[in-house]
Amino acid sequence: MSNIIYYVSFIILGIGIYGIVSQKNLFKQLISLSIIDTAVNIFIVALGYVEWGEAPIYSTITPVANFVDPLPQALVLTAIVIGVGILALGSVLLVHINEKYGSLDPDEIRDTREVVE
Amino acid sequence: MQSLLLYLAIGALVGYFLSMINKRLGPIVLLALSLYGLFTLWNMPIGSVEDLFGFEDILQFTALSKYFSIITLIVFSCYAFFNIVWISKAKRPYAFSALSILTLFGTLGVFLTPHLIALYIFWEVAVVASLFIVPMGKEESKKATIWYIVISSIGSYMFLYGTFLLYSKFGTFNLFEISGDIASEGTGFKWLVSLLLLGAGVAKSGIFPLHVWLRNVHGNAPDTFSAVLSGQLVKMGSYIIALFLGAFPIATMFSQFYAGVNIFSYVLIWLGNISILIGTFMAIKQNDMKMLMAYSTVANGGYILIGLALLDQVGFAGGLFHVINHALAATMIFLSFAAVVYRTGTTKIDEMGGLIFKMPVTFVTYLVGIISIAGIPPTSGFVSKWMIFQSLISKGMFVTAMFTFVGSIGSFLYVFRPLAGVFLGQLKRKDKDVKEAPMIMLLPMIILVALTILWGVFPQQVLVWVTDVQRQFGMEPFKFDGTVLYSNLGHWDSWTVFVMFMVGFIIAAVIYILMPKGKKIPLDDQYTSGEFLHNFDLYHYATKYYAFLEREYEGHPSFEDWYTSIVNVLKAIGKGVDYLVRRTASAYTFWMALVLALLLWVRW
Amino acid sequence: MIALLIAVPLVFAFASIPHERLGRYFLPFVAMFNLVCLFFFMHPEQILEVGKWPAAYGIALVLDNVSYPFLIFVNFLILMMSLSATLENRYGTLLLVLTAAVNGIMLTGDFFNSFVFLEIISVIAYIVAAHKDNALGAFKYLIFGGIGGTMYLLGAVSVYVKSGTLNMAYASFITDPMVVPTICIFFLITFLVELKVLPLGLWAPDVYSNGSSVTPIALGSIVTVSLVYLFSRIFLNIFDLPNPQLVGILAMVSIIFSELGALKQKGLGRALSFATISGVSTVVAALSMRESEITSAAYFYLFNDVVSKFILFTLFAYLGERGFKSNKTAGIAFTFASLSVVGFPMFAGFWAKYYLLKALFQVNSYALPAIILIAAVIEAGYLIKWNVELWYKEEDREKDREDVEAEKAEGVEEVEEVEDFVPFGAQVVTLLLALTLVVVGFMPGLIHDQTMSIANHVLDFRPYLDLILKGGM
């Protein structure tokens, strides 16, 4: 039962996948992608947890090392920034799509495109 | 041989740039090169071996190489000669000349090497070079090019697959090294390899079921190039068939089936039968004279295949002999058509008529050509057909003999259609000012006529080449003595027959000259008693010429349609793929899950 | 020293921010600089531990006999693209970063680092994909590539969890038969997405067919080559490919279906996009065999496919479907490239097919050759159709021109004159590449020797490990 945090992150990831497949609105798909990112980040941080470990910072409270694994945290830091970049990019793309087709619903977009073709 | 190929490769470039100075220089380069090639290869001893560009012993000059190279070079020299004038009508003269030279390079290369990969390379060079000449023809020729490349690719990739199969078994690409060991392999392997290797030959020489490209390509290619296509490039396919049937010990590789013919040959013979049938009946139907001759090529490809597949003393020789006959005849006929089109600008039979009065030499060329195709003495066409018949009858293969016989009768019918429609009958009003083709065009046609009749009367020279081939492949050579040819059923003296024919011809000519001539009435008068006509062509008597025959097989299944519908099915699948592409990322995620599930389900 | 290949493009990229057009002028010089460095100052078998941290702790950049030829090829392609493509404002900066990223992904010996570079490439790919107002295609790619990237991240992290380090060489000590396939599935999904093997490569046609002179070349040529490198590094060198038969079958299905998709297309751009999918799928199918001759042939195939598609896409971007009448050089390059793609003799493509078939038959694999040849028949059909149509188009065009002139005479001014202008740079580049194909067609040894050496090195893990351990311990 100690693995519950893993299950939680997997379930969030599943929710993200479910969102991407089930949602028609493209913006909701982008949000689902962001949810997946978050889930993976939670999972990675959880992987580095050592029982009774502390935040990996030398300070007056923790002058001597009894830390959780800092490396996954560093990786997550990078992953978060990448996620932010993709989120920003995706939203601008959506602005473009909305301007071009007047909608973010793929069905409506397809209708307008087929008229054009 | 190496130097000849090198000259040809360089010649292609030289031809291109010289053409820019004067269009006519391109064909002249080709002519010079083919005459040079003819001279060299004629004198080359059989069995010489040479390197090519540093690859050792790639080129090998066999009797079969010699035979096919000489046919090729004759056809090409006549074609080049003819082109000197005709080139002014070509759409892209520079590229036309250069690519023609490249085609010659490719085909000669095919004949000169037993190394299967080198052969494939030369083969594809010839295909690509000719490929880009074809769309210079009529409007539909672009579509014809697709037929050409697809069917040709099917053939050549079958060949490539077979080549690599052999390589993986024997570790060499040299055909003659392989042929010694292949008999000991498993039956399935032998069938597969033989069928794959012959695939290229079948596709190229227009044998059923890969015959469909001929009508489009020969019919729509530039007029003179059709002569090369039918007279020469198709013979590349015959070469492949002859090479493999000769070099492989087919007789020991496959079990005997019927009358001393093994099962593999029997399959080929049936393909030949069907080709003859299809070619003949479809040719009867055609209104376009070039397409008509294209189907005739299919039928004659069938003859050659039957002859070669018989693999015996008489039949194999007959098949080889038929190659040269058909090459000459087809070249002659297509060149005369080119001359007609050069003057009248159309290929439709019912738009012409009575050109005998305006273009007598062209008419004679065509006449001799069709006589040879139909297999009437004293032309060489008779000799080869006689040999094939002899072999079939002596083996008791009466069904096949019947097919070939039907083909012969049919060829009388279809060759007569352009004869009557184009040359005989009455002159169209729009053709009043048509002149005979220029002298330079007539000369190669006359040379071809002379060769056909010469080899029809004195076939020794050709038979020497043919028997050389047979000897080299370890077959019993065909027996002949001067102009007398022997088979198990009897013999035949072409000189005697020629004399008898000449006597008959002279008698007929005398009667024709002495007899009173008929009176000429304009064509339309015959039908309408002088009424006004809206469409003259409908009343042209070449329209629906063989309606009584065509009615019998109207609505027949068409392989062209069948292949087109296969392509349509493929396109429908492609449309499905395209549909998937146009979905959103949601659908893609589904595919990702599917792949993931597959990866989990199929355990490592 | 080898870090310069990444640092210099990045410095120039950052330096070019305020001036929108500066990036595109930097690009050729940076690519040239990289090539000069690679040729004269860098030689294989060296390792750089970034920041002087031992390989297991920090990040190691490895220049070995596998990455060296790949780097030269990719930087050469970048140089060519910088000369041929029409770069709009600020795309130059992006492509500078792309240069750094593809160099990085080929040099790095660290899983997470390769993930970061993969993401740089992806982000640039999404932006470049949106070129020519193609936001919808780019968005589909973004969602799909986003999930793929996440998978790669999970894979990299599980490598860390199992081996305690992110270094590729050390990671290969994971031998647990339960663990390796699971990790590899993560990576595999990403690669199947990014390398466009069909059920997962469905994004590609929409993205490539936008008619830009940058998108298909940057993504289809440059990025593809670098990802094929990473694919072979991970699956041939470090881990074993999980379930190679299945991957092979997927790739074969992909070859056939993409060719059918291309056959159906009415537009040249989409047809070429599908052809690209088929080309890369062939490479993946061949690589999944894990045999040195086949691998070498696969790299040869990749070389030919990438160079030819470079030419085809560039000319398509400039000429569209307008014919070669006024652009003979372009036409010749186009024809050479398409003949090479199909694999006609005397072009590089023939030797690619030759070596591939020969090697496949040697290991008694008969299905893939058959599929490659069937695909070649279909490919020949539609590519030759396009060639013929574009070469022999002049009649219609002349008619058009007459119409245009007639309409002008009548005073209709709004008719746009169709310009068949291929920029000088693009003409030179495409012709040069086409000649390369011909030269390689006559002297296949030039490339084959290289690919053979790559293949031998990539299938032998020892030199890579030695290189890193010598530097690390």
Next chain:
Amino acid sequence: MRRVWAILVAGVFLYFLVGQFLPIIPTFGNVDLFARVAFDIINKSTTTNYNAVEFKKSKDLEDGSANVVTSIVVNYRSFDTLGEVSVLFCAAIGVGILASMLKSKKRIEFEEHKVLRISTGIVLPLILLFGAYIFIHGHLSPGGGFPGGTTIALGVLLLMLSNNEFKVTNVAKYVEQSAGAGYVVIGLMGMAIGGVFLMNFLPTGVVGNLFSAGVVPIVYTFIGFKVGAELSNVISDLREG
């Protein structure tokens, strides 16, 4: 139907993760740190022998930052961070390019509010200061260049919300340029001095002091400026259209 598909698809992923992936990873919290490189990184002994690190006492270690995550991000795996900066940089450029390609050049206008405007004047310096504090103290406390830069960008956003006339000028771009190039130049300086790209060439000092950890604070400062300028640009691009 769509939902059923979605559940199935998500189910496949979950099945893979739970059934295939979970068994091979250690249970939560049960990590053997000694088997991972993190152990040596925490004790700052990747190149030297093990010595317990003590806050404010250990000096001249191979890496001087008290925040171990920072030491990984900016020192041990600094190359990743360079890549990370590039990702953000590319995304920002992409937003700029795509926003400039929009056809309707409609600028987003806000309703100005006096309270907001005046309070912005008071809060803004504090926000900027706080941002600067975060990235300057990145090696001592949680935080660093990215959060710091984001905080600065938030200040710019506040300015934008409160003042319709406000525009991010070209200065932001120059900041971005010099900060980005500065990071690489620091790396190249390491190469010039120590022979290796991105080497820490400054003395590392005592763990826990502000002036410690060598180039880490400098790099974080650059990153902070760069991220701040970049995100401000993104916001402004999105607003201006």
